[in-house]
Amino acid sequence: MIPDGVQAILAAVQNVTAGSNVSYSPGGAQLKPQLSDIPSFLAFILSMGGLGDWLKLFIFGGLVESARRLFTMAYNALLASFVLTLHFDGDETPYQWLMVWLSKQEAWTKARTIHVSSQNFGLKNNGVLLVPGEETDGKEGARPLSMLPNFDTTHSLWFRRRLMRVTRSKKYLGEGQVENSLMIQVFTRSHKTVHALLLEAKQQYEAETESRVSVFVADTYNNWYYAGSRPKRSMDSVVIPADVKELLIEDAKDFMMSESWYGQRGIPWQRGWLLYGVPGSGKTSIIQALAGTLGINIYVVSLAKRGLDDTNLSELLNSIPSRSIVLMEDIDAAFTRTVTREAPIDPQVAVSGPPTQSATSTITLSGLLNAIDGVQAQQGRLLFATTNKYTALDPALVRPGRLDVHIEFKLATKWQAAELFKRFYPIDDVTLSPPPVPNDSNEVDAVEGDLSELSEKASVFSSVSSSDTRVEMPDLMTTTTGTMIHQAARSRHSKAPRLTPEQLRTLAQGFADCIPEEELSMASLQGHLMMHKTRPDEAVRTAPAFVIKQREVRAKARTIAETAPVAPVIPAPLIGPVAPVALVGTVTPVTSISPLPSVSHPSLVPPTDDPSPALVPVVETTASL
Numbered sequence: 001m002i003p004d005g006v007q008a009i010l011a012a013v014q015n016v017t018a019g020s021n022v023s024y025s026p027g028g029a030q031l032k033p034q035l036s037d038i039p040s041f042l043a044f045i046l047s048m049g050g051l052g053d054w055l056k057l058f059i060f061g062g063l064v065e066s067a068r069r070l071f072t073m074a075y076n077a078l079l080a081s082f083v084l085t086l087h088f089d090g091d092e093t094p095y096q097w098l099m100v101w102l103s104k105q106e107a108w109t110k111a112r113t114i115h116v117s118s119q120n121f122g123l124k125n126n127g128v129l130l131v132p133g134e135e136t137d138g139k140e141g142a143r144p145l146s147m148l149p150n151f152d153t154t155h156s157l158w159f160r161r162r163l164m165r166v167t168r169s170k171k172y173l174g175e176g177q178v179e180n181s182l183m184i185q186v187f188t189r190s191h192k193t194v195h196a197l198l199l200e201a202k203q204q205y206e207a208e209t210e211s212r213v214s215v216f217v218a219d220t221y222n223n224w225y226y227a228g229s230r231p232k233r234s235m236d237s238v239v240i241p242a243d244v245k246e247l248l249i250e251d252a253k254d255f256m257m258s259e260s261w262y263g264q265r266g267i268p269w270q271r272g273w274l275l276y277g278v279p280g281s282g283k284t285s286i287i288q289a290l291a292g293t294l295g296i297n298i299y300v301v302s303l304a305k306r307g308l309d310d311t312n313l314s315e316l317l318n319s320i321p322s323r324s325i326v327l328m329e330d331i332d333a334a335f336t337r338t339v340t341r342e343a344p345i346d347p348q349v350a351v352s353g354p355p356t357q358s359a360t361s362t363i364t365l366s367g368l369l370n371a372i373d374g375v376q377a378q379q380g381r382l383l384f385a386t387t388n389k390y391t392a393l394d395p396a397l398v399r400p401g402r403l404d405v406h407i408e409f410k411l412a413t414k415w416q417a418a419e420l421f422k423r424f425y426p427i428d429d430v431t432l433s434p435p436p437v438p439n440d441s442n443e444v445d446a447v448e449g450d451l452s453e454l455s456e457k458a459s460v461f462s463s464v465s466s467s468d469t470r471v472e473m474p475d476l477m478t479t480t481t482g483t484m485i486h487q488a489a490r491s492r493h494s495k496a497p498r499l500t501p502e503q504l505r506t507l508a509q510g511f512a513d514c515i516p517e518e519e520l521s522m523a524s525l526q527g528h529l530m531m532h533k534t535r536p537d538e539a540v541r542t543a544p545a546f547v548i549k550q551r552e553v554r555a556k557a558r559t560i561a562e563t564a565p566v567a568p569v570i571p572a573p574l575i576g577p578v579a580p581v582a583l584v585g586t587v588t589p590v591t592s593i594s595p596l597p598s599v600s601h602p603s604l605v606p607p608t609d610d611p612s613p614a615l616v617p618v619v620e621t622t623a624s625l
């Protein structure tokens with residue numbers, strides 16, 4: 001049953017549509033006045049008691065809302081013409097610039113709601129404004145506190161007499177992923193103010209990072225994100241033969257300056273280096289040092305990364321800015337797991353196989369090769385690949401044009417051991433130990449076997465170290481070890497004797513004499529020196545024991561490896577004709593990859609007909625360390 005009021009409206013609507021004068025009235029009577037047009041229809045509606053009131057309210061509300069919307073639109077339009085709004089994504093570098101810049105603004109010291117953070121945005125400790133009164137310099141492990149805009153709060157501050165509103169946001173994406181963003185509104189009609197802001201933030205940040213190298217890694221969504229920065233490592237701190245170091249630096253510098261040379265010849269402006277050899281021999285260190293020397297950033301690609309496929313890899317490589325280092329660490333790792341020449345071994349395995357396989361990437365070798373060659377790839381890219389298994393690499397991957405220069409890193413030579421020692425102990429930072437206590441059960445005495453021969457060498461140097469000292473030795477001839485340690489520690493901070501350059505040379509030589517040629521890695525030698533950070537003579541005295549220990553550890557590791565069940569390796573590496581090392585262009589095929597001939601370092605010879613040096617090659621050889 002339709003209520004009378006509604007029936008009346010329906011009839012009126014019909015009449016209006018049909019242009020009829022007939023209208024409905026309860027009981028069949030004609031309604032006065034006749035509803036022949038819209039105004040009369042409305043008048044009729046409004047004349048209907050409660051319904052009329054309701055409709056009036058509806059129309060009034062509609063008008064108010066429309067007015068509000070119009071006002072908001074006008075306000076926003078007006079605001080947009082006076083305000084410039086900038087958005088920054090948390091995983092991009094400009095966000096870092098702005099956060100550091102913001103952290104240095106005095107505004108936060110007066111704000112009512114602030115975020116107190118110990119994040120330093122990849123900068124050294126004093127890179128961000130410290131909470132007034134806080135001193136962190138020189139304090140080990142101290143993390144500075146900085147004051148920043150609070151999340152989800154809009155802050156106002158002034159920049160060059162312009163009002164700025166800053167809103168920081170944080171979004172939780174699940175699985176521990178957080179997305180940070182920043183919005184800055186500047187009350188200005190001119191872009192100049194915004195440019196000045198960006199430039200100031202960038203310059204401030206770059207000044208802070210001048211002594212650092214920024215590192216980017218791919219996130220789980222295969223986008224680059226800023227993973228922080230590291231102090232620049234000096235080339236001098238990496239002990240490899242000087243000519244190899246020079247080759248790397250000169251070749252890289254030359255490459256960076258040769259854009260037009262490549263362009264004129266239609267050669268893609270990219271260059272690849274393959275650093276291969278034993279773990280802990282300085283492959284990563286030299287890349288880090290090179291990035292610092294050239295003042296460029298490092299983008300690290302892990303080919304075994306979960307979820308990485310051919311398309312992602314290609315996109316990742318293509319989105320790297322020019323004049324950057326791309327570092328593919330342990331390039332063999334991908335090859336011995338899921339990467340094959342044409343396709344993933346078994347898509348089922350990649351999806352649901354054992355964790356070691358499903359947890360890795362599904363890239364194919366062709367995908368990798370395409371990504372390296374990438375037609376749209378950024379030009380001016382220095383590609384570095386490292387591997388411990390040179391023979392596991394496909395010849396197509398290591399051919400010139402992809403990985404042009406191959407450098408082998410070997411176990412430490414005596415020369416490297418001595419040089420590492422000298423660099424490890426800057427003369428001003430170290431002191432000498434007291435003379436060894438007779439019959440003391442120190443580490444050297446505790447080791448047996450061929451240690452005696454080595455310790456003979458060491459003892460020469462410990463006696464040298466304890467003799468020619470400029471400062472009188474504190475009296476440490478005590479009976480209990482505990483007391484001696486205590487007194488030795490005290491001597492470190494009191495009248496400890498300093499090393500002379502001559503003593504350092506002698507100690508370094510003594511250390512080198514204790515280290516067998518090409519048996520231990522540089523990393524392990526460094527580990528030993530770390531145990532005696534400020535006591536070079538102790539490092540020498542205990543070196544023989546260290547060597548014995550290392551041999552034992554390796555023997556144990558070998559036994560474990562021999563008895564352990566052999567894990568299936570997928571697939572067999574392709575071994576074929578390979579240029580053992582080529583400096584651009586030419587390849588000397590060899591029938592198999594065997595241990596490479598030792599040191600014969602490539603040299604860079606500038607082309608005779610072109611001013612651009614070094615890119616024409618010439619030498620097909622192997623650079624070994």
Ligand SMILES: Nc1ncnc2c1ncn2[C@@H]1O[C@H](COP(=O)(O)OP(=O)(O)OP(=O)(O)O)[C@@H](O)[C@H]1O
Nearest residue numbers: 237238239240279280281282283284285522523526
């Ligand atoms: N030639 C070297 N000169 C100075 N330090 C070295 C050298 N080789 C290794 N080290 C030290 O050993 C540590 C490991 O070095 P690095 O990571 O560069 O080795 P790697 O060859 O890249 O090893 P992996 O193949 O395992 O990645 C670093 O702390 C580094 O300082």
